[in-house]
Amino acid sequence: MIGKGIGRSKRWAAALAVVGVCGATLGAAAQPSRTVVAALPADTGRSVAQVFTGGTISEIRVGGIQRIEEQTVRSYLVVARGDPFDPAKIDQSLKALFATGLFADVALRRDGNALVVAVVENPIINRIAFEGNKRLKEDQLQTEIQSRPRVVYTRTRVQNDVQRVLELYRRNGRFAATVEPKIIQLEQNRVDLVFEIDEGARTGVRRITFVGNEKFGDGTLREHIMTKESRWYRFLSSDDSYDPDRLAYDRELLRKYYLAEGFADFRVVSAVAELAPDKEDFYITFTIEEGERYHIGKVNMTTNLKGLDVERIRGGVRTGEGDWYDAGEVEKTVAELTTVVNDLQYPFVDIKPKVQRNRETLSIDLTYEVNEGPRVFVERIEITGNSRTLDKVIRREFLLAEGDPINNSKLKQSEQRIRDLGYFEKVNINQVDGAQPDQTVVQVEVTEQSTGELSFGAGFSTADGPLGDFSIRERNLLGRGQDLRIGATLSGRRQEYDLSFTEPYFLDRDVSAGFDVFHVTKDNQARSSYDEQDTGFSLRTAYPLADKLRQRLVYSLSQAAISNVPWYASRYIQDQKGTRVVSMVGQDLIYDARNSKLTPTRGFYVRYGTDFAGVGGDAQYIRNRFGAGGYYPVADQWILSLTGDAGHIVSVGNKLKIADRFFLGGDNLRGFQTAGVGPRDTTSGDALGGTNFARASLEMSFPLGLPEEFGLSGHVFSDAGTAGQVGFSDPNVRDVESLRMSGGAGVSWKSPFGPIRVDLAQAVAKEKFDKTEFFRFSFGTRF
Numbered sequence: 001m002i003g004k005g006i007g008r009s010k011r012w013a014a015a016l017a018v019v020g021v022c023g024a025t026l027g028a029a030a031q032p033s034r035t036v037v038a039a040l041p042a043d044t045g046r047s048v049a050q051v052f053t054g055g056t057i058s059e060i061r062v063g064g065i066q067r068i069e070e071q072t073v074r075s076y077l078v079v080a081r082g083d084p085f086d087p088a089k090i091d092q093s094l095k096a097l098f099a100t101g102l103f104a105d106v107a108l109r110r111d112g113n114a115l116v117v118a119v120v121e122n123p124i125i126n127r128i129a130f131e132g133n134k135r136l137k138e139d140q141l142q143t144e145i146q147s148r149p150r151v152v153y154t155r156t157r158v159q160n161d162v163q164r165v166l167e168l169y170r171r172n173g174r175f176a177a178t179v180e181p182k183i184i185q186l187e188q189n190r191v192d193l194v195f196e197i198d199e200g201a202r203t204g205v206r207r208i209t210f211v212g213n214e215k216f217g218d219g220t221l222r223e224h225i226m227t228k229e230s231r232w233y234r235f236l237s238s239d240d241s242y243d244p245d246r247l248a249y250d251r252e253l254l255r256k257y258y259l260a261e262g263f264a265d266f267r268v269v270s271a272v273a274e275l276a277p278d279k280e281d282f283y284i285t286f287t288i289e290e291g292e293r294y295h296i297g298k299v300n301m302t303t304n305l306k307g308l309d310v311e312r313i314r315g316g317v318r319t320g321e322g323d324w325y326d327a328g329e330v331e332k333t334v335a336e337l338t339t340v341v342n343d344l345q346y347p348f349v350d351i352k353p354k355v356q357r358n359r360e361t362l363s364i365d366l367t368y369e370v371n372e373g374p375r376v377f378v379e380r381i382e383i384t385g386n387s388r389t390l391d392k393v394i395r396r397e398f399l400l401a402e403g404d405p406i407n408n409s410k411l412k413q414s415e416q417r418i419r420d421l422g423y424f425e426k427v428n429i430n431q432v433d434g435a436q437p438d439q440t441v442v443q444v445e446v447t448e449q450s451t452g453e454l455s456f457g458a459g460f461s462t463a464d465g466p467l468g469d470f471s472i473r474e475r476n477l478l479g480r481g482q483d484l485r486i487g488a489t490l491s492g493r494r495q496e497y498d499l500s501f502t503e504p505y506f507l508d509r510d511v512s513a514g515f516d517v518f519h520v521t522k523d524n525q526a527r528s529s530y531d532e533q534d535t536g537f538s539l540r541t542a543y544p545l546a547d548k549l550r551q552r553l554v555y556s557l558s559q560a561a562i563s564n565v566p567w568y569a570s571r572y573i574q575d576q577k578g579t580r581v582v583s584m585v586g587q588d589l590i591y592d593a594r595n596s597k598l599t600p601t602r603g604f605y606v607r608y609g610t611d612f613a614g615v616g617g618d619a620q621y622i623r624n625r626f627g628a629g630g631y632y633p634v635a636d637q638w639i640l641s642l643t644g645d646a647g648h649i650v651s652v653g654n655k656l657k658i659a660d661r662f663f664l665g666g667d668n669l670r671g672f673q674t675a676g677v678g679p680r681d682t683t684s685g686d687a688l689g690g691t692n693f694a695r696a697s698l699e700m701s702f703p704l705g706l707p708e709e710f711g712l713s714g715h716v717f718s719d720a721g722t723a724g725q726v727g728f729s730d731p732n733v734r735d736v737e738s739l740r741m742s743g744g745a746g747v748s749w750k751s752p753f754g755p756i757r758v759d760l761a762q763a764v765a766k767e768k769f770d771k772t773e774f775f776r777f778s779f780g781t782r783f
Contacts, residue, residue, distance in 0.1 A: 052087040058113040066121055066189055068102060073117060076100060085110065101154050122152045123183075123191040132197040135172065141195070144168050153183070153191055165195065173241025176200030176279045203242050204230035206281035212269070212288045215261075221286075224257045225250040230281065242282040247271055250286075258290065262324035264357065264364060265291030294325045297363035303370035305346055310370065316340040317368070325364045337368060339409040347405035348373045376406045378442055379434035385446040386479075389423055393481040394444060396505055397421065406431070406440055418446070423476045425449040481505065483514075493523040511543040518558075527675040528686045529569035532659055533561045536582075545589075552588040557581070557617070560659060570681035572688055572733070576657050583617035586610060594631065601639050604630040613660075620653030621660060637703045637713075644696035661689025664723040665771070669695055671719065671742025671761035676771035678723035679735040688725070688733065695721030704747070711750030718743045719761070734769045741765040 060081055062070045077093040079086065090108055097106045097119065105120040127149055130141050145161035147153070162179045169177035177200045184192040208229055210218050222229070227250050230240040239246075251268045258266035269287040276283065296319055301310040316336040318329045334351050341349045350373035356365040380402050383391050397417040399410040415429045426447040431440045473485040483502040489495070502514035515537060522532040536558025544550050561579040587610055594603035607627040614620035629643035647662050666674030675687040699717035706712055724737030744761030759776040766772060 052085045052090050052110060055085050055113050057081055057083050057085060057115050060115045060117065062117045064119040068121060073119065102152055121189060122154055123189045125149050125151055125153045126186055126190045126192050128193045130195050130197060132199065135199055136168065141165060147193060169199065171243060173202045173243060174200055175203040175242060175275065201280055204240050204281045205242055206230060206276060206283055208284045210286045210288060213290060215290055225253050242273060247273060256328065259327035262293040262295060263291050264294050264325055292362050294362050294364045296321055296323045296325050297358060297365040300367045301370065302367060305370060305372055308346065313337055313340045319366060335409065341370060342407055342409055347407060348375050375438055376440050377438060378402050378404050378406055379439035381442045381444065383444045386448060388448055388479045389476060390479045394418055423448065495521045511541060513541045515539050528573060528658065529566055529684060530562050530573050531564040535559050548593050549591045554586045557583050568684055570684045570686040570688065573658060573686055580618035582613055582619040583615045584611055584613040585615055600631045601633050602631055614652060618654060621649055621651050621656055623649040639701045641699050646694040648692040658689055661691060662693040662723055663687060663689050664693050664695060664721050669719050669721045670744060670759050670776060671763040671772060673771040673773045677721065677740050679725050679733055680769050681733050682769055683732045690723035691725040693723035713748050715746040715748065736767050738767060739765060
């Protein structure tokens with residue numbers, strides 16, 4: 001801060017001492033057009049034109065310069081010694097000198113046949129400082145302004161800087177902010193420039209109202225725009241602060257919402273934001289015209305592509321006769337049809353939806369015209385913005401290469417694949433004309449983000465109790481896309497330490513390879529009266545077999561130990577005390593057609609896995625698992641899901657250990673405790689695990705009618721499953737492979753501290769020896 005070198009009172013005293021000079025300087029710089037062109041003698045009534053008319057310039061005298069060379073001043077004049085006095089050229093010279101920005105004031109006058117140029121130089125900025133800024137860092141403000149140290153000071157530039165700083169505060173929701181520039185005169189015609197900032201309170205949104213809406217209430221429309229009314233619970237969000245850019249986006253959101261509901265004539269007449277008299281909040285009013293609601297009439301398809309049967313691609317049409325018209329579904333249909341036609345080996349296709357309104361019947365007839373598009377090929381792919389990530393990491397995600405026919409569907413998929421890497425904050429792909437009319441250049445612009453993570457975690461779950469974790473991870477090691485992680489998880493019943501490394505494109509092919517080193521300790525006393533320890537490593541690889549189908553191969557070698565078995569434990573657990581070596585190979589086939597792996601709302605997946613233990617070591621068994629799930633959007637934010645798993649394990653040599661078996665209950669069968677279902681020693685109460693199991697879950701997720709930013713969702717579900725083992729001859733062991741069922745409801749919250757879920761479930765079909773639970777809670781976060 002400048003204040004470090006000059007005391008505040010002393011600085012303002014200096015500023016006030018020069019206020020007269022600076023005021024004159026600022027006024028002259030701000031309005032050069034009002035500066036007198038020439039100073040006339042006091043005893044004459046002649047006009048300026050008369051003074052500069054007649055005679056020849058015998059000499060040019062320059063006065064008032066300090067840093068600037070005299071020759072520099074002369075270079076901007078359009079007249080020279082020996083030229084006649086010309087009022088137009090004198091005025092042009094004056095404007096040229098002002099346009100340099102070097103002078104606060106310029107005056108040209110005639111002294112006999114001499115032209116006198118008197119200038120007042122603008123000062124040089126010594127230092128720039130900001131005072132009163134708390135919400136915005138000085139670095140942010142510095143990048144916003146054009147004034148710089150050791151640059152000539154001009155009032156126009158400073159005024160522009162003030163407006164830029166104010167705009168920056170407005171984008172951050174502070175419309176009450178004020179910025180006042182101050183200058184402190186120094187020796188040698190230098191100044192210190194200080195921007196005094198009063199940030200003011202954040203300008204919120206007091207009320208959002210709609211005019212002209214009849215079909216949907218204000219509350220419904222508020223749910224579909226980004227700007228929100230100020231409420232106490234939105235302290236972690238900025239959506240309740242006024243932002244003109246967000247307001248423009250809200251107009252588009254309203255348009256999309258109404259078009260999706262069939263209102264094809266909808267328009268936003270105006271969106272007005274009025275500042276309250278206390279300047280603390282805004283009142284926002286949207287004036288809209290809904291128009292009539294249309295349904296879809298006839299849906300036709302035409303094509304001029306030779307050999308293409310439109311009936312083969314009709315399955316890509318998402319709009320049906322009688323449905324409400326939805327512009328979004330029309331766009332999705334165009335994209336889907338383009339993909340389908342491309343897959344039929346028609347690389348150049350142009351699909352246009354032709355819309356015909358029938359205002360009498362309030363219907364819209366759709367005709368999808370499938371025509372041949374222009375023949376355009378990819379000339380080259382240009383990548384910019386990746387200062388750290390290697391080009392090949394981005395290029396290998398492209399489904400197109402130089403020389404391929406341009407394919408918009410593949411281009412969009414490529415853009416999504418690059419985003420899914422998680423290395424970039426922004427990804428934009430554009431096309432520009434190539435060197436030839438039939439060529440295009442694909443430009444990829446990325447903005448990198450941090451890929452290193454140092455995370456600490458804390459949480460609680462019914463299964464593991466209090467838990468915490470720590471990990472160091474780099475997801476883009478050396479810009480090569482490699483993933484390295486070192487982590488530890490500690491909970492009341494589980495401790496895990498692991499090191500993992502993954503190369504996503506081994507040998508520059510679409511084959512991932514990696515390894516894991518782990519040490520896991522589990523406290524299973526609450527369910528089966530033993531502790532388990534597992535230490536070892538695994539090698540893994542995965543590769544695609546087809547679109548959406550991948551295979552994963554794993555080899556693991558570990559030392560497993562069962563210990564701390566009390567005297568009262570089941571004899572089936574007593575017999576398993578000790579240490580063994582497990583050498584196992586496994587594979588998984590995964591077909592994943594979901595629209596998201598984390599929060600799917602549409603699509604399905606199928607998974608089949610096999611493990612074989614016995615490639616050396618002490619364990620010998622074959623384990624098979626099958627899983628599948630489907631997700632279907634019933635309505636907006638109403639998602640119906642059906643998932644299930646089944647497994648079977650069989651020994652091919654030594655007896656199975658308890659750690660190899662399947663346990664059912666808890667997260668995979670709500671309403672029952674962890675390992676609450678399956679064979680159990682009724683004397684000790686120990687769960688013994690089963691050699692086979694099956695489970696299924698039907699769940700409906702839905703909004704709770706609260707504001708979307710709350711992140712709350714409701715769930716109703718029904719779970720069913722069974723687990724058992726043939727071969728227990730002990731009468732104290734109960735092993736009944738009957739179907740267990742439960743039903744319940746839950747609430748999940750995407751909280752700022754991590755995901756939280758509460759489930760209440762009641763077992764409706766059970767055995768007497770099963771262990772049930774009604775309440776299940778889980779919480780986790782990283783910070």
